[in-house]
Amino acid sequence: MPLPELDPTRPPPGPTRPPPGPFRPGFWRSPLRGPSLTAVLGLVLLIGTPIVVITGLISNVAYQPLLGANSIGTNLSPLDFYVFTWPTRPVWLYAVTEGLHVSIGLALFPVLLVKLWSVFPRLFEWPPVRSPAHALERLSIALLVGSAMFEFITGIFVMQFYYPFPFFFTSAHYYGAWVFIGAFGAHATLKFGTMRRGLRTRGEVMEAAGVAPSGVSLSGASLTAASPAPATMSRRVLLGTVGAGSLLLLLQGAGGSIGGPFRFLSLFGPHGTAGSGPVDFPITETAAAAGITPEIVGAAWRLDVVGAKSMQLSREQLLAMPQHTYDLPIACTEGWSTMQRWTGVRLRDLATLVDVHEAAMVTTTSVQAGGYLVTLGTEQVADEQSLLALGVNGVDLSLDHGFPARVISPAVPGTHCHKWVSKLEFSPVSA
């Protein structure tokens, strides 16, 4: 590391003379940095990021935030627009989009980290501001770095049931995504040419030949170290390491998402199982965590069904109704999913029972104290595969899986498949 120069005859730091330390080009010595490294990582991010962003926005649509009890916030932002309603087919739709969101997101995390490292010297470029254009672009970069890390950190934490922040994750992650989309779009547009030049040319070769890379009027000095330290590791090994890291993280998401024999690959995924035999599949919340005891859902349990009239049904009465069996996935927002065989009463049969014959939404309530409400849309209620499930894989639901009754509906997020249901309220929608 070069020592600060203390020669008193030198002029003080100014626009043309950077202060000592990281502001001097000689401070940055890694021979790995260079335009081609940054360009390769930038290309990977350019391809991968839209997948994560689009599947993230799709997840928000799948939550149907404009319906009844689902609102993620106050819905005051101009960004709360929805161009389509959430379909019920294919049944694995949400399992795939959310699996991609989490798995590709994880895979891009090491790429982002090394990309940021590759442009680290730019943080200390001197002079800090050369023109209004330069100042605005640096501001957009601050938004880009902040929002990217904000999205990755909050997403990765929540995937592990870690909520150390004081704000509501869902809305903060959603609006943060829009900050990111704005900043990412601008960066990708403004730097596309730089990336192409970096990919096309061998930066090292050019600079070794004394040729300055072209088109760097705004970005200042080259990313290549002015006086590189001796190489201790090749650029190819670094890129290989990034690839291996991406693969390791991808498996953590994909293992839980594909499930079945691949679930073991998700070594750090929260894939606890709740029970053995037919009920040996993952859950997000145990009955104990939700404060559900066998007494609460015992013989005294009744289901309130509200529509044009109200009814109270016991589990025996529900079992006496026509039963239907479908293979449907539970697809959690954390990225894991699991396909199981559910048996129960169709939601639309229950609507008919309380004299709701037209298109209707349903708002579900659980016996859980302080639990949340969920509203499913008309498509979900009308679908023949939307069930109030009483059993799974040929046996009664276990307490952890929502005994005495749970909602299961094709292609909806797992959190919208209420367990321990106590009330279904159908509200007709005038067409």
Added chain:
Amino acid sequence: MISRFRSLYGASPLHLLVLLACFVIAGAGAAGWYLDSSDWHGVVEWFVAAMVVCDLVLFPLSSLVDRIVFLRARRAGAENGLAAAVPRRRALVFRVSAIPYVRVPALLSGLLLITFAPVILRRASLGFQQHTGNTNNVYVGRWLAITAVLFGLSALAYAFSVWRARAAGPQ
């Protein structure tokens, strides 16, 4: 006109247009944070922390660790170039630098640690076990096991490279 704009602004009008679009979209997102009922002060604090965490914590720290671990090797390397980044008397045998074979598994292990720190260091919510029916303390063992496997594979790869270099004979 355009050239006058360029000299004042420092780039083409298109550059300004793209950045204005960026700030409008990002501003709408930030408005969502503000208008949302949850804690927007907290969001701003976390946003700023996220913005600087790599530059102020992750990169300096990893660079420091790397410098300390490879201090000797670096000195030797500075004197004799990459091939001799090992004690000189054994240079004939070990023509292969060991540095990448330490750095790569360390980087991968570190990546897993920072990504899954909440479960590995058991910082995930207190209700984790009840929530998932999974015990929280299996993860540190898994991380150590993966780390051991990574270093083991790397050691095998290093041994193979050394064997190959020896087979090739002194150059």
